[in-house]
Amino acid sequence: MRLEILNRGYGLGTKVLFAFIHAVSRQPLPDAAKLVFYRPDFYGTPMKELTHEAMRGPSAWSVADRELMAALVSKTNDCAFCIGAHTATTARAYRDEAKVAAALTDLETAPIEEPLRATLRMLRKLTRDNAVNADDMRAVLAAGVSREQIEDALAVCFAFNTTDRLADAFGFVVPGPKGFEAGAKFLLSRGYR
Amino acid sequence: MSIEDKRSRAHRALVTRVLEGDGRASRAQRRDAFDNAVLAEPLHTLISKVARQPTHITDADIATVKASLLSEDQIFEVVTCAAIGQATRQYEAALGALAEAVTDRKRTDHAS
Numbered sequence: 001m002r003l004e005i006l007n008r009g010y011g012l013g014t015k016v017l018f019a020f021i022h023a024v025s026r027q028p029l030p031d032a033a034k035l036v037f038y039r040p041d042f043y044g045t046p047m048k049e050l051t052h053e054a055m056r057g058p059s060a061w062s063v064a065d066r067e068l069m070a071a072l073v074s075k076t077n078d079c080a081f082c083i084g085a086h087t088a089t090t091a092r093a094y095r096d097e098a099k100v101a102a103a104l105t106d107l108e109t110a111p112i113e114e115p116l117r118a119t120l121r122m123l124r125k126l127t128r129d130n131a132v133n134a135d136d137m138r139a140v141l142a143a144g145v146s147r148e149q150i151e152d153a154l155a156v157c158f159a160f161n162t163t164d165r166l167a168d169a170f171g172f173v174v175p176g177p178k179g180f181e182a183g184a185k186f187l188l189s190r191g192y193r
Numbered sequence: 194m195s196i197e198d199k200r201s202r203a204h205r206a207l208v209t210r211v212l213e214g215d216g217r218a219s220r221a222q223r224r225d226a227f228d229n230a231v232l233a234e235p236l237h238t239l240i241s242k243v244a245r246q247p248t249h250i251t252d253a254d255i256a257t258v259k260a261s262l263l264s265e266d267q268i269f270e271v272v273t274c275a276a277i278g279q280a281t282r283q284y285e286a287a288l289g290a291l292a293e294a295v296t297d298r299k300r301t302d303h304a305s
Contacts (some may be wrong), residue, residue: 002255005265039266043273046210050203058196078248121288130279131286137294147295148196152289155200158284167274168247169239169255 001031002171027182031172032081032163049160052192054155061152063188064093065116068103069156072120075104076127079164081172086160086181087185117176118143119150123157208281211274217266226271227278235261236271243275 001007010018015039018029036044067090072157074082087104092095107120118140126132136181140150175183194202212223225232229244235257242250258268 002252003265003269005269019216019246036268041210042214042270043207043211043215044204046207047231050200050207053203057199065196075227107212126287128285130283132290134290134293137287137291138298141294141298145290150291151200153198154284154287155204158204161280161283162276165243166273167277169243169250169272169276171252173248 001034001173002169006034009038012112022129025182025186027179028174030081030085030175030179031170032085032089032167035166035170035172042074047159048193050155051159051163054152054159055189059152060146061085061116062093064090066152066156067093067150067187068100068116069120069123069153070160071100071104071156073123073127073160074109074164076124077161077164077168079167081167082160082164084174084180085183085187088147088177088184091187092181092184105177115140115143115145117143119153122150123153125152126157127161204281204284208277211270211277216270217264218270222267222271223274226274227281229275229278236263239268240271240275243272245278247276 001055011157014092018034021029021033036048038044040048055070056063059066061069071083071186073085074086083104087100091100094100098113103120107124110117111122120131122136122140125136127171137150141147209225211229213220213237216223218226222232222236224230226236226240226243229241231237232240235254239250239254239258242254259265263271
C-alpha cells in the first residue's frame, strides 16, 4: 500500500492475528483487513460496525443481494479490489456466477427480480452522478421496493462508496482468484466485524 | 431500537469519531477534507481526487503530500475523512430524495 504505516504499523497482538489468518486461509491478508486494523479506534472499529450492520444485519434483502449491491457500486466506481472481492462473495452466496456476471455486465437484461433491478439502477446513478432525485426514488418504490429496503440499500451504498475510495487512494493490492475466493468464504462465514 | 435508528447511529458515530475525536491531523484539516473544501496544495489535489476521481490517484500524489511535511498518519486521517465525506453527501442526498418521494406518495394516497 502507498502508506508504509498500513503495511507495517501494527502491534504484536495484531501481527499474531494476521499470521493466524494467513495460516488458516493460506492467502496473504487482504489490504481491506489491514486498513481496519490500523489504529482501529479512528476508523476501523466504527466502520466495521456500520458495514456489518448494512451487510449482515436484519433486512428484507438477502446477503447475496447486498453483496451484489456492493459489487455493482464498486463496478461503477471502477474499484478493482472491491469488484473482485464482492463479485466473488455474491456469486458464492447466490451459488450462481452466471447471474452475477449478467447483472454486472448488463443490468437491464440480467435474470434478476424487478425490485432488485430497480434498486441497483438507482444505486448506480447515485454512485456515478453523486445524486438522485425524488423521481428516481418513486421509480424504485413503484417497482415494489419498500422504504425500508431502499434505506437498507443506501446503507450498503454508503459503505462501499467509502471503502472503494480508500482502496484506490491507499493502493490496495488486488489479489488473484484464489485470494478473492478465500476472502468470500471469510466474509460469508464471519461477516465484517 | 429500530434498524434505521441503529444504522443512523452507526453512521453518526463514524462521522463524529473521525471529525471530532483525537487525531494527528487537526480537526480543521479533517473537516476541510470531509467537506472537500479548498485546501492548500498539494493536499487539495489529493483530497479532491479522493472525493471525485479516486481511480486517478497516483503514488506521486501521496509522495508529494508526504514531501509537504504531512506525516503518514495525518494523510491516513484526511484521506479517510475525504472518502467518508463524499459518501455521506451521496447518502444524505438520497435519503432526502426518498423522504420527498414517500411524502408525496402519502399525500396522493390521502387525496384519492
